[in-house]
Amino acid sequence: MPFHPAATLIYYWAVLSRYQIIVSTLSPLKQKFFRVLWLTNVVSLVGTLMHDVGAAWFMTTLAPTPFMVAMVQTASTFPFFILALPAGALADIIDRRRLLLTAQIWMLVASVLLGVLTVSGMTTPLVLLVLTFFLALGAAVNGPSWQAIIPELVERNELPSAIALGSVGFNLARAVGPVIGGLIVAAFGPGVTFLLNGVSFLGVVVVLKKWKRVEQMSTLKEERLVSAMRAGIRYIRHAQEVRSALIHSLLLSFFCSSLPALLPILSKKYLGLGSSGFGILLGFFGFGALLGAPFLPILRQRLSLNVIVLVGTNLFALAAATIANLHSFVFIAIAMVAGGMAWLILISTLIAVIQSVIPSWVRGRVLSVHMLSFFGGLAGGSALFGFIAGGIGIPSTLNVVAGCLVVTSAVTWNYKLKSGEELDLSPSMHWPSLAVSCQPDFDDGPVLVVVEYRIDPEKAQGFADSMYALKTIRRRDGAIRWNLFHDLTDPGHYIESYIVESWGEHLRQHERITVADREIEKSVLSFHLDGRPPKVMHFLAEPLPVKNKRTDIS
Structure with a gap:
């Protein structure tokens, strides 16, 4: 074969470019605190995955039915469904470091208690499910705060890499933890894995204790929990890019949950494996995710986000179909590697999309709703497919899941994913302070805000298009009603009005923009012709006196 210097140079340039992408993914590890916290978290995740192996395998001994084994995963995911939104609101309104420490210590205690009871021979199926549920309660509180602190630990341009490293760390633990857990269960029993899981939380507790977090100060009164939850839901209702990612996450987690839920009994019944063999199979899944991590930046450069999710969904469907029909350890191991790659691609892509489009003030709440959709899908899917497998068998159930995933990839194609990596989501703080004649109480309201515009009537359509984007911002950041009115006697005269539920909530809009x-x-102001900023007026609802009905009638 003749030597082509130009072609060879291009080839090595491409290889080095890919290498540079991989190196950039590791750049957040140069920061000491992020590196230490990441490493201790990986150790903690190894302990968690050891627990998962021990709990799932222990249930095959205590109550060896597909439904009860699947209920272990339901117990470990359902708390995310019921606590996600309150935990996200807490992550946005109180100190995240203190919340993380509380959650980590809670999980440590729950794990040690389960370990002691199991070693003592006192664990029943109900005890196992209840303490697994308690452990997951701590994880549900921990999750939104953990994801929300990532932008505080790295630079803005390193955020996608930090998110990818989080997925890499989890899947590194997934490659190692189940194998170690299976070997420990085989050698010493599941109680030891539960105890070691408790010990694994200590490193994270120590690192968080030493963290000198710089709190983001606000001049406003702290939000109440319920109103903070409402604000988070309102934000998501009016953020299309977030809703699209949540729909993807819900459907994918629901169908993909079948594989980890049914794998323990499939490996025992169809492959004749013990706990160590089951752990090795889970290790192949984590190994596949590690193999997929270096390709993720390359995929994001070359393919659209929707195409990446389409590929990942169908690859997982292929893995499920292979496991359903080829009951050979080698083929199932290969399928688990493929499934792990698909899982990494899907989860990392969706989390990166959400993190890139949300500002800091609502980050915990939006991430908590993502957890709600994700773990709600896992919990519901695990229970449903465990029940179905008890009737039609595991292979048939996995074939159904594979078909549903193919259909899901077509359905979710219409929900477009957008990246906000180029957006500057830092607070602009450009709205002026309000000079009022009488300072309202923080909870007074509702408040009506009116903005008056004068435009060229020939540019009315462009103005309306710009106002539609502004409407999304107003509704997303606190407005409960919004309208745009035009003057019937003056075609260039427009009034924008929106209502906020309280004076305090309107003041928060000043910090949220x-x-x-x-x-x-x-863009909106470019249509305004008056030569000065639009006139902005604020009106506070006037409470009317309550009169006695009998007096009114008389």
Whole structure:
């Protein structure tokens, strides 16, 4: 074969470019605190996955039915469904470091208690499910805060790499933890894995205790829990890019849950494996995720986000169909590697999309709703497919899941995913302070805000298009009603009005507006012709006296 210097140079340039992408993924590890916290978290995740192996395998001994084994995964995921939104609101309104420490210590105690009871021979199926549920309660509180602190630990341009490293760390633990857990269960019993899981939380507790977190100060009164939850839900209702990612996450987690839920009894019944063999199979899944991690930045450069999710979904469907029909350890191991790659691609892509489009003030709440959809799907799917497998068998159930995943990839294609990596979501703080004649109480309301515009009537359509984007910002950041009115006697005269539930909530709008939002405001103001900023008026609802009905009638 003739030597082509130009072709060879291009080839090595491509290889080095890919290497540079992989190196950039590791760049957040150069920061000492992030590196230490990441390493201790990987150790903690290894302990958690050892627990998962021990709990699932222990249930095959205590109550060896597909439903009861699947209920272990339901117990470990259902708390995320019921606690996600309150935990996300807490992550946004109180100190995240203190919340993380509380959750980590809670999980440590629950794990040690389960370990002691199991070693003592006192664990029943109900005890196992209840303490697994308690352990998951701590994880549910921990999750939103943990994900929300990532932007505090790295630079903005390193955020996608930090998110990818989180997935790499989890899947590194997934490759190692189940294998170690299976070997320990085989040698010493499941109680030891539960105790070691408790010990694994100590490193994270020590590191968090030493963290000198810089709190983001606000001049406003702390939000109440219920109103903070409402604000989070309102934000998601009016953020299309977030809703699309949540729909993807819910459907994928629901169908993909079948594989980890049914794998323990499949490996025991169809492959004749013990706990160590089951752990090795789970290790292949984690190994596949590790193999997929270096390719993720390359995929994101070359393919759209929806195409990446389409590929990942169908690859997981292929893995499920292979496991359903080829009951050979070698083929199932290969399928688990493929499934792990698909899982890493799907989860990392969806989390990166969500993290890139949400500002800091609502990050915990949005991430908690993502957890709600994700773990709600896992819990519901595990229970449903465990029940179905008890009737039609595991292979038939996995074939059904594979078909449903193919259909899901077609259905979710219409829910477009958008990346916000180029958006500046830092607070702009450009709204002026309000000079009022009488300062309202924080909870007074509702508040009506009116903005008056004068535009060229020939540009009315462009103005309306810009106002539609501004409407999304107003509703997302606190407005409960929004309208745009035009003057019937003056075609260039428009009034924007929106209502906020309280004076305090309107003041929070001043802190929530981002630099990216300001660009949309500038687009709207480019249509304004008055030569000065639009007139903005604020009205507070006037309470009327309550009169006696009998007096009114008389």
